[in-house]
Amino acid sequence: MTQVSMDVNGKAITADVMPSTLLVDFLRRDLALTGTHVGCDTSQCGACVVHVNGASVKSCTMLVVQTNGAKVTTIEGLSQGTALHPVQAAFKEAHGLQCGFCTPGMVMSATDLLSRNANPSEAEIRDWLKGNICRCTGYHNIVKAVQIAANTLSTAKVAAE
Amino acid sequence: MTVMENGIGASVKRREDFRFLKGIGRYTDDMTMPGQTYCAFVRSPVAHAKLGKIDLTAALKSPGVVQIFTAADIEADNLGGVPCGWLVTGRDNKPMVEPKHPILASGKVRHVGDPVVAVIAETLAQAKDAAEKVSIDYQELPAVIDMKAALRGGGSAVHDEAPNNMCFDWELGDKAATEAAFAKAAHICKIDLINNRLVPNAMEPRAAIGAYDIGTDEHTLVTTSQNPHVIRLLMGAFVLNIPEHKLRVYSPDVGGGFGSKIYHYAEEALVTWGAKKIGRPIKWVADRSESFVSDAHGRDHVTHAEMAFDKDGRATGLKVDTLANMGGYLSTFAPCVPTWLHGTLLAGQYTTPAIHVNVKAVFTNTVPVDAYRGAGRPEATYVLERLMSKAAAELGLDQVEIRRKNFIRSFPYQTPVAVVYDTGDYEASLNKAMELADYKGFETRRAASKSKGRLRGIGVASYIEACGIAPSSLVGALGARAGLYEAATVRVNPTGSVTVLTGSHSHGQGHDTTFAQVVAEKLGIGIEQVDIVHGDTAKVPFGMGTYGSRSIAVGGTAMVNALNKVIDKGRKIAAHLLEASEADIVFEGGAFQVKGTDRKKTFGEIALTAYVPHKYPIDMIEPGLEETAFYDPKNFTFPAGTYICEVEIDAGTGQIEVAKFVAADDFGNIINPMIVEGQVHGGLAQGIGQALLENAVYDEHGQLKTGSYMDYCMPRADDVPSFQVTTTNTPCTHNPLGVKGCGEAGAIGAPPAVINAVCNALRDYGAVHIDMPATPEKVWRIMNSAMPKAAE
Numbered sequence: 001m002t003q004v005s006m007d008v009n010g011k012a013i014t015a016d017v018m019p020s021t022l023l024v025d026f027l028r029r030d031l032a033l034t035g036t037h038v039g040c041d042t043s044q045c046g047a048c049v050v051h052v053n054g055a056s057v058k059s060c061t062m063l064v065v066q067t068n069g070a071k072v073t074t075i076e077g078l079s080q081g082t083a084l085h086p087v088q089a090a091f092k093e094a095h096g097l098q099c100g101f102c103t104p105g106m107v108m109s110a111t112d113l114l115s116r117n118a119n120p121s122e123a124e125i126r127d128w129l130k131g132n133i134c135r136c137t138g139y140h141n142i143v144k145a146v147q148i149a150a151n152t153l154s155t156a157k158v159a160a161e
Numbered sequence: 162m163t164v165m166e167n168g169i170g171a172s173v174k175r176r177e178d179f180r181f182l183k184g185i186g187r188y189t190d191d192m193t194m195p196g197q198t199y200c201a202f203v204r205s206p207v208a209h210a211k212l213g214k215i216d217l218t219a220a221l222k223s224p225g226v227v228q229i230f231t232a233a234d235i236e237a238d239n240l241g242g243v244p245c246g247w248l249v250t251g252r253d254n255k256p257m258v259e260p261k262h263p264i265l266a267s268g269k270v271r272h273v274g275d276p277v278v279a280v281i282a283e284t285l286a287q288a289k290d291a292a293e294k295v296s297i298d299y300q301e302l303p304a305v306i307d308m309k310a311a312l313r314g315g316g317s318a319v320h321d322e323a324p325n326n327m328c329f330d331w332e333l334g335d336k337a338a339t340e341a342a343f344a345k346a347a348h349i350c351k352i353d354l355i356n357n358r359l360v361p362n363a364m365e366p367r368a369a370i371g372a373y374d375i376g377t378d379e380h381t382l383v384t385t386s387q388n389p390h391v392i393r394l395l396m397g398a399f400v401l402n403i404p405e406h407k408l409r410v411y412s413p414d415v416g417g418g419f420g421s422k423i424y425h426y427a428e429e430a431l432v433t434w435g436a437k438k439i440g441r442p443i444k445w446v447a448d449r450s451e452s453f454v455s456d457a458h459g460r461d462h463v464t465h466a467e468m469a470f471d472k473d474g475r476a477t478g479l480k481v482d483t484l485a486n487m488g489g490y491l492s493t494f495a496p497c498v499p500t501w502l503h504g505t506l507l508a509g510q511y512t513t514p515a516i517h518v519n520v521k522a523v524f525t526n527t528v529p530v531d532a533y534r535g536a537g538r539p540e541a542t543y544v545l546e547r548l549m550s551k552a553a554a555e556l557g558l559d560q561v562e563i564r565r566k567n568f569i570r571s572f573p574y575q576t577p578v579a580v581v582y583d584t585g586d587y588e589a590s591l592n593k594a595m596e597l598a599d600y601k602g603f604e605t606r607r608a609a610s611k612s613k614g615r616l617r618g619i620g621v622a623s624y625i626e627a628c629g630i631a632p633s634s635l636v637g638a639l640g641a642r643a644g645l646y647e648a649a650t651v652r653v654n655p656t657g658s659v660t661v662l663t664g665s666h667s668h669g670q671g672h673d674t675t676f677a678q679v680v681a682e683k684l685g686i687g688i689e690q691v692d693i694v695h696g697d698t699a700k701v702p703f704g705m706g707t708y709g710s711r712s713i714a715v716g717g718t719a720m721v722n723a724l725n726k727v728i729d730k731g732r733k734i735a736a737h738l739l740e741a742s743e744a745d746i747v748f749e750g751g752a753f754q755v756k757g758t759d760r761k762k763t764f765g766e767i768a769l770t771a772y773v774p775h776k777y778p779i780d781m782i783e784p785g786l787e788e789t790a791f792y793d794p795k796n797f798t799f800p801a802g803t804y805i806c807e808v809e810i811d812a813g814t815g816q817i818e819v820a821k822f823v824a825a826d827d828f829g830n831i832i833n834p835m836i837v838e839g840q841v842h843g844g845l846a847q848g849i850g851q852a853l854l855e856n857a858v859y860d861e862h863g864q865l866k867t868g869s870y871m872d873y874c875m876p877r878a879d880d881v882p883s884f885q886v887t888t889t890n891t892p893c894t895h896n897p898l899g900v901k902g903c904g905e906a907g908a909i910g911a912p913p914a915v916i917n918a919v920c921n922a923l924r925d926y927g928a929v930h931i932d933m934p935a936t937p938e939k940v941w942r943i944m945n946s947a948m949p950k951a952a953e
Contacts, residue, residue, distance in 0.1 A: 034191035035184015037416075039364045040449035044870035047364060075184030088182040092174055095839045099669030100181025101364040101416025107182065122883065129878040133870070135364050135417050136669045138846030138907075139878040141839060 004068045008033070009077025017064050024048045024059035027074055035075040035104045039133070046132030049105035050074045056112035058131070075104035078111065086152040087111045087145075096145030098136030106132045110146045118154050120146070168682035169898075172835035176688075177673040186414040189368040189385050194442035197370070198227050200432060201288035202445070203278035203295045204454065205270035208526035208863020209305065209317060212268055212277065213298025220280060220294040225287030228439045229295070230279040230431065232267035240264060240434065243427050244399040248640040249329050249496040249522070257329035257522070260320040262490035264400070264427045264434075270299065271319055271489030272526050273865055274454025279431050281443055304863035308463055308484040308523040319489055319524040326524045328487050329496065333504040334517035334578055342478030342515040346469035350552035356540045357933045358461035358486065358857040359850075360873055361533045363668075365416020366452045371432030372442040382410045382433045387418040387666050388706020391643070393698050395425040395493070401434050408433075411697035415668035419847070420532040421456045422668065423708045424493035428455075453868040458857055459533020461486035462499060462540045468513075468548045474556050474566050476513040481544055483520045488529035495531045496522065501639050502537025502627070508576035509545040510587040510623045510801055511567040516577045526863045532708065534847055534908040538626040546622040546913035550920070551929060560621040560917065561595065564803075568623075573894075580627060582799045585827060587623060589889045591803040594621075594825035597885050598805040606807070616810040617820070618922025621803065622914035628902035629714030629798035629893075646793035647711070648703040649720040651680070651727050653786035655772035657765030658690045661723075664704015665716030666696050670840070670904065672712060675832045679717060679898070683724045684764055685751025702789060710902030713832060714798050718896045722790035730786060731767045737778045738762055738770060798893045798901035802826035804845075806914040810922050815941030817853055817919060824886045824910065829893040829901035837903045841886045844907020850876035851908070852915035856934050874934070 001016040008031060015030060027033045027050070036059055039047035043061040050059045051073040079085040084092065087107050097103040106129070113120060113128045120128065125146045126139065134142060164170040180186045217229050242261040249257045266277045278295050282288035303317040305326055310316070314325035343349065363385075370383040380403055386392050389410040396410075397403045415422060432443040447455060462483050469478035485499030504518040535542075553563040565588070574582045595601075603619050610617035630636075633644035650662040659680055665672055677691040694700050707716070728748050735753030736743040745756045754761035762770075770777060771786040807821040824841055831837050854874035858866045867873040892899030912933060919935045920928055928943045 028191075033184070034188075035186070037188070037365070038190075038448075039366065039416075040870050042449065042869045042871050044875075045364065045449070075182075079183070082179075084179075084182060091182055092178040095175065095835050097178060097181055098671070098839060098843065099364065099417040100177070100186050100414065101188065103181050104184045123879075126878040133364065133875050133877060135362055135419065135847070135875075136843045137839060138842035138844075138876075138884065139881055140842040140884050143878070143883065 002065055004065055006067050006069060007071045009073060019063070019065055021064045022060055023062040023064045023067055026064040027059060033074050033076050037101055037104060039101065044133065046109060047102050047105040049108040049132065051108060051112065054115070056109050075108060078107065085111070086156070087114065087149040090145040090149035090152060094141045094145035094148055096137060096142045102132060102134045106134060106142060110149065113146065114150055114153055119150055165682055167688035168678055169832050171678065171833065173674055173678055173688065173833055175671050175674045176677065177671065188365055188414045188416055189370060189383050190446045192370060192383060194370060194372055197442040197444050198281050198283060198439065199285040199288045200443050200445040201280050201285070201292040202276040202428070203280065203292045203297065205266065205273055205275040205277055205299065207270065207299050207301055208273050209302040210270050210299035211302065212266060212270060213300050215278060216296040219296070220291045223287065223291035223294050225283035226280065226291045227283065228281045230265065230435060232263060232265045235264050236267065241400045243425055243430070244395050245491040245496065246395070246493045246642050247497040248642065249331055249500050250640060251329035251331045257496055258320065258323040259491060260322050264430050272528050273863055274528060275489065276427055279435065281435060281439060304526045304861065306525055306527065306859050306861055306863050308486055308525060311523050311525055312521065319526055323524055328491070328522040328524055330521050331500050332517065332519045335515055336517045338515040339478045339480055339517040343467070343469045343480065346477060347472040348470040348556060349467055350470065350548055350555055351467045352547055352551055352930060353465050354544065354547060354930060355932045356460045356462040356464065356543055357851060358530070359459040359533055359855050360453055360857050361419045361421035361456060361459055362875060363417030363419055363421055366447040366449055367422065367426065367428070367456060368446040369429045369432045370442055370444045371436035373437040375440070378407055380408045380433055380437065382429055384410060384412055384429050385415050385422050386412040387415070387422045387668060387708055388704065389666070389696055389698055390664060390704045391706055392425050392429060396430050396433065400430045409699045411699065412666060413696065418668045419534040420459065420536055420708060423706070424457055424531055450869055453873070454528055454865055457492045457531035458488065458528050459530065460540060461530050464544055466544045466548060468552060470552060470556065474558050474563050476511055476567050478515045479507060479513050481507060481518040485520050485522045486527065486530050487522050487524050488527045489524065490529050492529040492531035495529060497640065498532050498537045499540065503541045505578050505580045506538050506541035506625060506627060507545060507578050509542065510569060510625050512569050514577060518578070527859055534844065535905045536709070538905065539909045539912060542622065542624040542909050543913050546624065547916060547930070550621065550917040554924065561591065561600065564591065564621065564623050580797060583796055583894045584891045585799060585801050586889060586891045587801060590801065590825040590827050591623060593887055593889055594803040594805050594823050597825065597887055598821065598823040600805065610809050614812050616812055616922040618808050618918040618920065620806045620914045620917025620921055622910050622917060623803045624906065624910035625799055625801040626905060626909050627797035628710035628800055628905070629794050630709035630711045631797055632795060633793050643705070644793065645705055646791050647705055647715040647719040648789065648791045649716065649723045650702055650787065650789040651720065651723040653727060653768045655769055657686065657768040659684065659686065660692045660694060661720055662694045662701040663716050663720060664701055664706065665712040666707040668707070670707065670712060671833070671836045675713065675836055676717065676720060678832055679720065680724065683721065686764055710904040713898065713900045714893065714896055714902045715792060715794050717898055717900060719790050719792035721897050722792050723788045726788035726790060727786060730782065730788065731764065733782050734767050734770055735762045738776065795895040798829065800826060800828050800901040800903065800906055802906060802910060804910040804914040806918040808915065808918040808922055810940060812944065815937035815944060817935060817937065817940060819849055819882050819915065822882055822884050824884060824907065825889060826903065826906050827889045827891055828903040829890060830899040831888065832900070838886050840903045841907045842884055844905060845884055845911050846876045846881050847908040848911020849881055849915055851933055852912040853934050854880060
């Protein structure tokens with residue numbers, strides 16, 4: 001066993017883990033953060049996307065020991081209580097989710113995109129989301145949701161300045 | 162019609178979204194039961210083999226192992242096989258061959274992925290480690306893969322009961338009349354095509370948790386199902402011999418189904434039975450590789466079809482000969498898909514007077530094939546719509562004109578293939594699609610593409626489907642072993658809020674919202690006053706579940722009928738309270754009112770009175786306000802529409818881009834337009850996926866070469882365009898909401914629209930057909946095997 005310490009959704013966590021433990025299994029099983037999902041076993045589907053030090057990663061392809069000392073944000077940490085993060089709110093507004101299974105990964109991925117590119121084109125959104133598979137929506141409304149969120153976030157930024 | 166803020170016809174934002182967006186949805190794999198163990202299956206790595214010795218010695222010594230099950234344990238308990246829910250009767254009244262489908266392979270394995278051993282351990286890692294230590298002697302047999310070769314026999318038989326691998330040989334329609342039409346034809350259009358095998362790939366892999374309570378002798382199965390009551394019935398009655406009152410099956414949040422989660426699967430039975438054997442809950446979760454070789458696949462037809470036309474381009478006859486792959490075992494609804502969900506749709510939107518279809522269903526050493534989004538109807542639509550566009554090219558007609566010439570224009574319409582269309586307006590959806598697609602402007606766009614070195618093509622497909630499945634007496638006569646009604650209970654709580662218990666199941670469709678909209682509208686109460694409960698046999702009285710776009714048409718009607726019973730009872734109570742005749746009470750805007758007066762009681766007041774019956778006609782009516790309705794549909798519903806696709810092909814690489822996709826659908830009345838559009842978008846992506854990307858490929862040894870997302874090409878965000886969708890409306894004539902269902906249309910209409918567009922783009926290369934998926938390689942080969950005709 002190896003000891004790891006990290007910040008998960010603003011909470012300090014210290015745990016002993018098998019070195020082979022994947023980040024996604026640690027989050028789901030040890031921390032009961034089951035919002036992060038597993039949809040494949042080849043690092044393709046993106047249902048497991050979380051942020052590590054602000055960048056989106058596929059948590060099925062990262063060992064928990066690699067996140068020692070890191071700040072990890074999962075879908076559960078994106079907003080508090082009954083509030084929705086602007087990206088979450090936009091997915092609801094645009095009907096960007098159906099069964100909800102790919103949604104946490106999709107939202108985390110889209111949030112990272114908007115932190116890097118505040119005003120992405122449709123082509124840039126589609127290109128960025130290639131690593132997140134959705135079987136329900138045909139992506140149409142997911143693209144719309146990301147555009148709405150981009151608007152909300154840039155309006156909020158302008159207002160703050 | 163005015164639309165209530167949260168009522169029928171309003172694009173109400175979904176109430177279920179909050180939990181999914183916050184990561185607090187509750188899917189089967191999110192649940193952990195006290196004392197839970199984990200199951201890993203050892204699955205056959207070969208397609209066809211006799212099972213020799215199974216050596217568990219090393220596995221049993223592996224750390225954490227609790228128990229290991231093989232077929233011997235299943236047989237010792239005399240368990241049944243996984244049952245098939247539909248008996249198809251073929252030519253000469255010959256019933257289909259129905260071999261046993263054991264929970265764990267017994268004697269033989271019949272496809273890669275066939276489960277042989279179940280290892281139960283303290284942790285998932287321990288179960289997987291131990292599974293790797295199981296040693297099985299597979300005495301390989303020749304794999305039966307190609308359907309034509311399988312039927313020739315002489316080699317290997319998947320099942321001894323079917324020496325030539327034929328499950329059934331079925332036909333529908335008037336053969337003599339069809340032959341006569343062909344004898345007189347002015348033109349005959351012929352086609353050979355493959356409807357490619359698909360893997361459904363709901364994003365949530367299948368999962369199941371079995372538990373047993375020795376104190377109450379009660380079994381529980383949590384499973385990723387589209388129809389928990391059906392699973393309870395099939396597994397309880399046919400496999401495990403557990404009566405309904407001792408078996409609870411529930412499906413909490415389910416991450417997509419698309420048909421693949423209708424069926425009862427062996428893993429469900431194993432964890433339920435095993436949990437009692439070991440006295441602890443057992444959880445199994447498929448990893449994606451396991452899903453590829455254990456979830457029922459879809460489609461997989463090989464078809465030769467011919468259509469006869471008169472000199473004016475009117476279809477006079479249609480002959481369809483299809484081989485349909487059943488895989489290694491019969492899945493729950495497998496036999497009905499290529500027969501009653503396929504043959505009956507071959508009239509399409511057209512007046513073709515004589516139709517004959519023959520379907521031979523074939524066992525092969527592949528994963529079982531069953532209904533996948535559309536189920537039979539996409540296969541029928543693909544045949545018909547490819548024929549129409551191919552015939553148009555041969556006859557020098559426009560794709561649109563040949564369809565117009567043949568549209569059915571008067572309803573009800575009895576087709577030559579058993580079904581009666583109640584209503585429709587095919588011209589309306591065609592016209593709307595053409596307008597939205599700027600059909601007239603296509604040649605300008607084609608020329609613009611050409612100047613950029615790109616080949617542009619346009620494809621039209623006018624589909625019809627039979628949804629709202631289905632009248633029980635009809636399907637019973639056709640071989641269904643169940644009724645296909647739906648049930649709903651409307652429970653009015655004492656303070657006037659409403660809980661609906663529905664047998665429909667939501668796994669992405671948004672019933673929490675749409676069903677509540679219907680209740681809010683009917684009762685004139687706020688949508689927040691309504692709760693929709695589904696997916697649990699311990700809560701919902703009964704249900705047949707969600708598939709075949711049946712939820713609103715059948716489940717919604719059951720709910721409306723129960724609501725009407727509630728209103729009728731409320732009217733009686735109101736008449737008493739208002740000292741009026743029942744006939745004079747009208748229910749409107751959430752209040753019972755004496756006609757022509759201002760005397761009224763609100764719905765909430767009536768509810769309270771029903772539960773606090775102090776001043777109450779107790780001799781005439783019971784207290785309480787709760788009603789149940791079972792609704793058995795009178796007919797199928799027939800959604801229909803026209804899709805128009807434009808593709809652009811890179812002349813150098815054969816890369817295809819879907820440049821434009823327009824869908825005009827007639828779903829009858831619509832409860833929530835936003836959700837309906839979402840359903841269409843999703844279906845379109847699956848249809849485009851089938852046409853251009855997806856393919857389940859077996860090699861000659863029966864190895865699935867496309868067993869992961871590295872090899873099986875799922876549609877990604879950059880593979881599909883933004884869609885233009887619209888609707889027309891001819892309300893269904895035989896249900897009170899006038900609804901038809903919208904879940905499958907996209908996946909039905911899109912494949913032929915795309916392939917027609919690809920063939921249209923490649924017309925100068927003499928391409929008359931290209932099989933799905935139309936990959937860049939296939940397109941490149943067409944472009945490089947023929948010189949283009951001289952430019953026009």
